[in-house]
Amino acid sequence: MAIILNLETATTNCSVSISKDDKVVVLKENNAANYSHSEQLHVFIKEALEEASLLFSDLDAIAISKGPGSYTGLRIGVSAAKGLCFSLDLPLISIPTLQSMAHQVQLEPGEMVIPVLDARRMEVYACVYNNDYQEIRETRAEVINEASFADYVSGHKVYVAGSGAEKCRGVLQHPNFVFNDSVVPSAKQMAPIAFQKFKSNQFEDVAYFEPYYLKDFVLQQKKKKN
Known part of the structure; x- marks a missing residue:
């Protein structure tokens, strides 16, 4: 065990x-x-x-x-x-x-899940998984527009799940998109x-392992008062 x-x-x-x-x-x-x-x-x-x-x-x-x-x-x-x-x-x-987030959504054959984490403005961190929870598109930081994820919408539901779902809801218009912002x-x-x-002994090298930030950290400086 x-x-x-x-x-x-x-x-x-x-x-x-x-x-x-x-x-x-x-x-x-x-x-x-x-x-x-x-x-x-x-x-x-x-x-x-x-x-x-x-x-x-x-x-x-x-x-x-x-x-x-x-x-x-x-x-x-x-x-x-x-x-x-x-x-x-x-x-x-x-x-x-995003992989563990995808597993929170129960999928039927043919359905997909796109876990999305809110980033700045209209940007999200997103990845695409099929109903076997296999990654079919790599993780990206992307700005959401009307064409986002269009390649993955067909005759089945596509779940957009996570903190970035609400900003996607206002932009993605295809009826097969299902939005769920409660996935954490x-x-x-x-x-x-x-x-x-x-x-399967898939272990990291503890000495050299670093988080997957995807984007460089940007320090937000406070604006000086006039």
Whole structure:
């Protein structure tokens, strides 16, 4: 049995789960309006282990949501995951944030899901998955317009899910688009993906692993008052 600690910090949802094989046994999360990962992440890890009656020494791997997402949130999560891997001599598993989001949508044959995270202005981070949750278009940062995702709309529903869904709703007009802005990255959906990677030894190099920011971090400076 593989016991995996899953950490999700790519958005405002600070989320921690412990899974045994592909099943979640404990989930601790808080999707606050503001980022609270620096205060809550290690508390949630400690509480999750206690609730599962486990010790750090019982863990077999650490899984981290690698992005895209918030620069600060990703840094906090990845730093925590790497610290645990180094100190406990555990393998590190990385999971694309949009991939775990896609698994929150139940799909029928022929349907697709486009997980979208809100970025600046009319921009989103997006990827496209088929009904087997296989990636059929890579993750991109893109500005939404009337032609966005037109290649993936046919006779089946295409779910646009995540924090970027609302801005897409006002632009994408095809009737087969279904919008769901309630999908939030969570450590719950990381569990089955992490287990499959664990079984196939798909581990990261802990020393060199970095989050997938997709875009360079831009520091917003306050405007000077006249």
